Amino acid sequence: MSDHGMIIIGAGETGARAAAELRSLGWAGRITLIGEEAHAPYERPPLSKQMLQEEDQPSPASILLAEHTAEQRIELRKAYKAVAIDTRNHRITLNDGSSLTYERLLLATGAQPRKLASPQPGSDSPLAWTGVFYLRTYGDAVSLRERLQPRKRIAVIGGGFIGLEVAASARARGCEVTVIEAGPRILMRGVPEAIAGIVAARHQSAGVQFKLGSAIAGMSSSKEEYLIRFGNGDSLACDTIVAGIGAIPETALASESGLAVENGILVDERLATSDPDIFAAGDCCSFPHPLYGGRRIRLESWRNAQDQGTHAAGSMLGAAAAYAAVPWFWSDQYDLTLQVAGLPDAGTTTVHRSLGAKGDLFFHLTAENRLAAASGIGGPGIAKDIRLAEMIIASQAVLDAEVLTQPELKLKALLRS
Amino acid sequence: MAYEGWIAACEEEDIEEEDVIRFDYEDRTFAIYRSAKNEYFATDGYCTHEKFHLADGLVMGNYIECPKHNGRFDYTTGEAKRAPVCQALKTYPLKQESGHIWIRIN
Known part of the structure; x- marks a missing residue:
């Protein structure tokens, strides 16, 4: 084998997770992670919260510890930009004119603020x-x-x-x-x-x-x-x-390389682009979601970035599994936490369940009484129920809407039935 | 009765099957678990990734999942099982007697 390796363009949450997962799945060859920023991959959620609030300027919260990156032989190219992909020769060109060849390529280019x-x-x-x-x-x-x-x-x-x-x-x-x-x-x-x-x-x-x-x-x-x-x-x-x-998916490199783009880099359920050796994951891609009738969606969330990065690593190594994780995100403002699992707009009716002082839950049901989404607001105590709701969404079980409104009925019991 | 070096934490009945509660002692906080097999375990309260209390998380089998970022630990051993957590959770011995649960935190 030549020095062809796995190349990941974009060193955010998705790219970092994919790199780590490729190694843990047993890929022994080169792994190169290319990021435009001068920092090692870091977590973005704190940027709008702790990062702005704390008296002293916090450092970026690293995703991969430096020693792990070295130990796992992940070659991190900081402050580099990929400027072209030659899909026929499996080669990418960087902004300094150098080029690298790939076995498989992952585009984890993220999104830019509108x-x-x-x-x-x-x-x-x-x-x-x-x-x-x-x-x-x-x-x-x-x-x-x-x-x-x-x-x-x-x-x-x-x-x-x-x-x-x-x-x-x-x-x-x-x-x-x-x-x-x-x-x-x-x-x-x-x-x-x-x-x-x-x-x-x-x-x-x-x-x-x-x-x-x-x-x-x-x-x-x-x-x-x-x-x-x-x-x-x-x-x-x-x-x-x-x-x-809002944010705009970073698709320029993909479209200049002839890859299909449609509200993001178009990928199939495995996260493969229109070129079978190139994958895309995270904020930059639109994918068909099997839990929502194959509806094509694009998600901008931390969890999706992490999960798709992990999933794409498997697909790059030949796994056939479809990406079917339930969409999930959270937001923290003051002492309020908000969490949404699923796609609320896929529901036709909404029912409310009060958790008393802990907060409020809303269940969004489809016309067939399947759970399309659940959203919660309140204190950290809502998290357990939203997590259970996520599993109920994945189960696609037909539910009794009336039962969902009753706080004494445990969601865990519903999942077991 | 009291045991030297052990602190009364809660009653067995305070925790539902396959669930977790929070226990605070002086300026420290812990999570106390009851497994589906009715065994009891204790760990530090906060996730090792960011300061979120694990008692708000979901217990599934031997795993506790952080309520914020879904990192996972095996609460019986403290082992980190799923990103973003990479650092193990400290565990503490428990003792059960006549429905009471005692924890040793030093």
Whole structure:
């Protein structure tokens, strides 16, 4: 065998997990992990939370310990970018002109924050837009945390998870925070209105201001201040603008290489792309989900990044298994934790179960009374039930909706029946 | 009755079958487990990955799963079983007598 090895482009959660799994599954050849950032793979969830809140700047939380990386002979190429893939010759080119050949290739290129649209007529200068912060990398978090000084006015554009976690962190640092959302409520995507209401109330009691249904008409800057103007004539002055308005899958390398792309790099149920020797996993790929009738989805979550990275390693080594993990994510804001398992929008009815002081659960059922998703909000005590709900979703059992509303009925019992 | 070096933690009945509860003692916190076979075990309370209490996690067989990141430990040995956890959990001896559970934490 030549020096052809397993190459992973993207050294985030997905890439790191895939590298470790390839070795633990017994791949004895080379494993090369290529990342654009200067850091070894690190965990992103703390970037919007601890990383912004703590008094002293935390270091990145490493996923793979340096000694494990060495011991497992994972070659980490930090601060390198793959610029081309020659699929016929199984070769990739890096930004320094060097090239590497692969046996199998994994694209774990992630996603980039969606940027605000270019300045609209009425905005006085592009300067106004250079002051906008986004949050994806450790570097982004380092820059943003410097801006979160007491009494500074922070405008958060976007009432999704990133925006709300940043808002909670900024309040913890003593900033004055306004969340601007174009939609009629926060958390429009994937969270029932009842949960969004609880989250909004918690932010309001913490002193966060909301501007809902507020389309931005323009922005301008004057010395140290930014002015955001709204369609209805209102305006908001602030010191820092943070935008959390979604993410765009990083597909450029894939499409330039002739791979199929459709809301992300298109993969099959094994996570293979349209080239059988190239795989894609994590935020960058769209895949058919067997639990949801093969519906093609793309997930941006920590768990999916981890699980797909692990799964892709098996597929790269020839495993035939379909990726069928139940989608799952969480968000922490103040003392509130929110967890969602499954795809709420695949449900047609929602039933509520109160856990008393521990929190609230919502079950989202399909027309056939199968569990499509469960979402919970409250303290850490909701986690057990959401985890059980995840197993019920995977079982595809037909349920009695009435029974789900009764807190005395244990979900564990339901799973055993 | 009391035992030298042992602390009364809870009653056997306080924990449901295949479940876990939290036990705090002075400034320390622990997780006490009851397996499906009605055996009892104790570990440190917090996950070794991040500070989340394992008593909020789900017990499945001999595993406890962290409520936040789904890392897993074998609570009978403390062994780390699933990423993101890689560091073992400290375990503590328990003693059962007439329905009471005692823990030795030093």
